[in-house]
Amino acid sequence: MLDLKFVQNNLDVVRESLEKRGSxxxxxxxxxxxxxxxALLQEVESLKxxxxxxxxxxxxxxxxxxxxxxxxxxxxxVSGKIKALDEDLKDIETAEREWLxxxxxxxxxxxxxxxxxxxxxxxxxxxxxPEFDFTPREHWxxxxxxxxxxxxxxxxxxxxxxxxxxxxxARLERALTSFMVDVQTxxxxxxxxxxxxxxxxxxLFGTGQLPKFEEDLFKLNNWEYYxxxxxxxxxxxxxxxxxxxxxxxxxxxxxxxxxxxxxxxxYGKDTKGLIRQHQFHKVEMVRFAHPDKSFEDLEKMTGHAxxxxxxxxxxxxxxxxxxxxxxxxxxxxxxxxVWLPGQDKYREISSCSNCVDFQARxxxxxxxxxxxxxxxxxxTLNGSGLAVGRTFVAVVENYQQADxxxxxxxxxxxxxxxxxxxxxx
RNA sequence: GGAGAGGUAGCGAAGUCCGGCCGUAACGCGCUCGACUCGAAAUCGAGUUAUGGGAAACCAUACGUGGGUUCGAAUCCCACCCUCUCCGCCA
Numbered sequence: 001m002l003d004l005k006f007v008q009n010n011l012d013v014v015r016e017s018l019e020k021r022g023s024x025x026x027x028x029x030x031x032x033x034x035x036x037x038x039a040l041l042q043e044v045e046s047l048k049x050x051x052x053x054x055x056x057x058x059x060x061x062x063x064x065x066x067x068x069x070x071x072x073x074x075x076x077x078v079s080g081k082i083k084a085l086d087e088d089l090k091d092i093e094t095a096e097r098e099w100l101x102x103x104x105x106x107x108x109x110x111x112x113x114x115x116x117x118x119x120x121x122x123x124x125x126x127x128x129x130p131e132f133d134f135t136p137r138e139h140w141x142x143x144x145x146x147x148x149x150x151x152x153x154x155x156x157x158x159x160x161x162x163x164x165x166x167x168x169x170a171r172l173e174r175a176l177t178s179f180m181v182d183v184q185t186x187x188x189x190x191x192x193x194x195x196x197x198x199x200x201x202x203x204l205f206g207t208g209q210l211p212k213f214e215e216d217l218f219k220l221n222n223w224e225y226y227x228x229x230x231x232x233x234x235x236x237x238x239x240x241x242x243x244x245x246x247x248x249x250x251x252x253x254x255x256x257x258x259x260x261x262x263x264x265x266x267y268g269k270d271t272k273g274l275i276r277q278h279q280f281h282k283v284e285m286v287r288f289a290h291p292d293k294s295f296e297d298l299e300k301m302t303g304h305a306x307x308x309x310x311x312x313x314x315x316x317x318x319x320x321x322x323x324x325x326x327x328x329x330x331x332x333x334x335x336x337x338v339w340l341p342g343q344d345k346y347r348e349i350s351s352c353s354n355c356v357d358f359q360a361r362x363x364x365x366x367x368x369x370x371x372x373x374x375x376x377x378x379x380t381l382n383g384s385g386l387a388v389g390r391t392f393v394a395v396v397e398n399y400q401q402a403d404x405x406x407x408x409x410x411x412x413x414x415x416x417x418x419x420x421x422x423x424x425x
Numbered sequence: 426g427g428a429g430a431g432g433u434a435g436c437g438a439a440g441u442c443c444g445g446c447c448g449u450a451a452c453g454c455g456c457u458c459g460a461c462u463c464g465a466a467a468u469c470g471a472g473u474u475a476u477g478g479g480a481a482a483c484c485a486u487a488c489g490u491g492g493g494u495u496c497g498a499a500u501c502c503c504a505c506c507c508u509c510u511c512c513g514c515c516a
Binding site: 052055375 | 435445446457473475477478479483484485486495496497
């Protein structure tokens, strides 16, 4: 959420930022609401001031045994007015809050302007595309043939966009998860967390999934609870309504969790394979940073995600999302895209964002600066480190051999019980 | 699921039965500043919620959340949420 006062005082800046993002929201709608709110507020507050002082007088008269019925009757009218005005005010405030909470974050100045994903500039590469003396196959062929992945039975158990992993496939998923968590916690200083996989509405509001993106979520029947679409939600909300100490910043958490997404609106996309599933595993990183350090932290965190790919020897590139392609709460986002030879494409495997104070304001996460009395909002960051299912795909497609086997990257072998090659047996 | 207790500032806690200078919220702890001291401890003094409106004086709001009763609600009524204790059930 943007700061109310900032919006009031910088309507043009907000208008421009919305245009850059390609949003259709109208700032005039907000400024009209806000001036009506202020007028009403002043009226109702002065009536309340009158009521407060008069009820003191009534108490005094009654204590002295006098007759207050005249004043009481008059105050009855005042109270009626207050009630009516309060209701009007509440309606306006609700409308205003709805408007504000549906406004996306403002892109940082360093974010390139653009309309779609085609406008995202590539800022760096690592490694090279592997060369094959045969035509590399897609993972949904190869992994199924090797018996590690079973889409058909998953469809029986649940439906489309689910998968059963078995044998080496189950082990590889678990190995990747452990490897990622170990690197992030032991080498990069993240604190390991296992959060709830089901959260309430307040949490989803705090990170920005609600109220706008409800249709992307799985909701529990008869409960106001939702399956998490990403561990960003529970991790960021760990400190909701808290005041952190300045010395503790940056706080860095890392959690391996399943993620659940309805994928509404992506019906035709990636229907085959592991790329787009309703349930997938992800190792998520979340940081709570000092406002002066958050962009530094973003670079660091992106590096932490890249490190996983480097150690696995997977070629990737990093892009900056342009203004039109950024997520709702982000001020700046880097996507890491891994090379998938079977599909002959780069695919997103991590997304690292600095949300600055946008989520902190929604979730009320502050810190107490040492040199001032005034509490300030922290900056929150989140990034995948990495999406496990897509890393699975990358390993399978990049390390495939002409004979249909898959060589396990060295960094992963300790997690695979020393196994070096996955074969059909 | 059953029974009971509770939710008030950074923390603890009084106030709730019996509605009215009790929310800049008693009292205690913590924290900040000052005095004393070579320095510290101890002691003494002062200060210490947030948000909103207003140029300012000042005003309004908030006692878990949401309703209701009343001229007036921390206090009375209703619903819900959360925490703790005991019992039951369960991986």
